[in-house]
Amino acid sequence: MIAWDDSTPKLRKLVYWYRLFRARAQxxxxxxxxxxxxxxxxLYKREGYQSRMTGLYNKFAGKRCFIVCNGPSLKGMDLSFLKDEITIGCNGIYKNFDEWGFHTDFLLFEDVEQFEIRSKDLETVRGPVKMAALYNSYAIKxxxxxxxxxxxxCNTPKHYYYWNGIFPQFSHxxxxxxxxGSTVTYLMLQLAYFLGCTSVYVLGLDHSYGRLSDLFPPGKIPITEENIDLVKQCHFDPDYYRLGDVMGVPDVTRQExxxxxxxxxFEADGRELINLTPDSCLSLFPKMSLEQLKLQ
Structure with a gap:
């Protein structure tokens, strides 16, 4: 079941609500x-998720970090240098941990369907600080x-957060x-800011979904025989999604x-945000090559 709805069996729905209620209470x-x-x-005092996150505030103040997205450009990049760096990854990036021989320091999720289809895999992922939005908690035992x-x-057209002039917002x-911000990358940027990192470098941010963006409007689409070849071109791993999964076609305008x-x-606080992704379609961030970075 990808994102429970009215078709979800009642017993399973009760389990999901229980997990969600417990996570919110904690x-x-x-x-x-x-x-x-x-x-x-x-009777003992239990530390909540907010307190655990508060302990991370400015943990890496004044240091640099690397945000690792999931774009196809990662396939041609030597990322061995990241082993000794502060790193924030997201979604299916854990698929590369064995190949790299190391894991990112943080692993972040937000999208409901993305989290659900990877929930079983995530039970075996060890090492990174694993973080997800509260509403994802139903999918984890x-x-x-x-x-x-x-x-x-923000899952309805009537939701004020997206549709009534207060989007976007940035959390300190x-x-x-x-x-x-219509992409998990935006959450990773806010986490890097919270951690106190002053130089943030982004990898794998291709900011392009090829022909999918031409064929489908922003929103969720099921992975089918008809579109799976196009889907395979959108991420570093051609098996990133399987038939029957659901993926999001991004709203690029909102992302930007x-x-x-x-x-x-970042700039108002004297920090820098650099895009290290070769041939990235995102022109907003200052760009730099890995070679230039290594010469610094």
Whole structure:
């Protein structure tokens, strides 16, 4: 089941609601009953997701970090140098961890369908700080190594967040709220800002979905025999999606509005935001090649 709806079996729907309710209840600090290594159960203070994220504030102040997106340009890049860098990855980037011999420091998710179709894989991913929007929590059985962040979901035309003049917004306090920008990359930029990174370099941000953007309007599409060849061209791994999965065709105009705000926020604070993606279709961010970076 990709994103539960009225067709979801009632028992499964109850399980999903229970997981979602628990994650929401655990966003703030609270009290719980448990053994906590003791012989008998006891009442103890439980740290909420917000407090766990607050502990990351300015953790890497003054340092540089690398945001790794999922574009096809990654296939031709030697990323071995990232092993000793601060890195933020997203979505299916974990598919490269074994090949690289290392993992990103953070692994971020927001899209509901994207998270659900990868939920079983994610049970075996170890190493990165795994973070996802609160509304993704229904898809995970074991949430002990996850941090869920607060992000306003925008899934209807009547939702004021996207449609009534207040989009986009940029969060300086990721622990309290993370704003959407029609792409998970925008969330990664806000996380990098929250971590205190002053130089942020973006890789794999091709900002192009080829003919899919010509054939389909922005929104979700199912992966079918008719479009899977086009889908294979959109990411670093041709098996990134399978038949029956659902993917999002981006709203590029909305993305660029969000990116422009991110750049303005970084520059206003004396920070830099650099696009290292070869032949990227995103011209908003200053560009640099890996060779130029290595010469610095």
């Amino acid at each position: 966003f703030f600090d609270g009290y719980a009953i448990g053994r906590g290594g003791k012989r008998f159960p006891r 074991d949430r002990r190594d996850w941090i869920f962040f607060n992000s306003p979901r 306090d990721f622990a309290s709220i993370a704003h959407l 509005k969000a990116y422009a705000l991110a750049l303005a926020e």
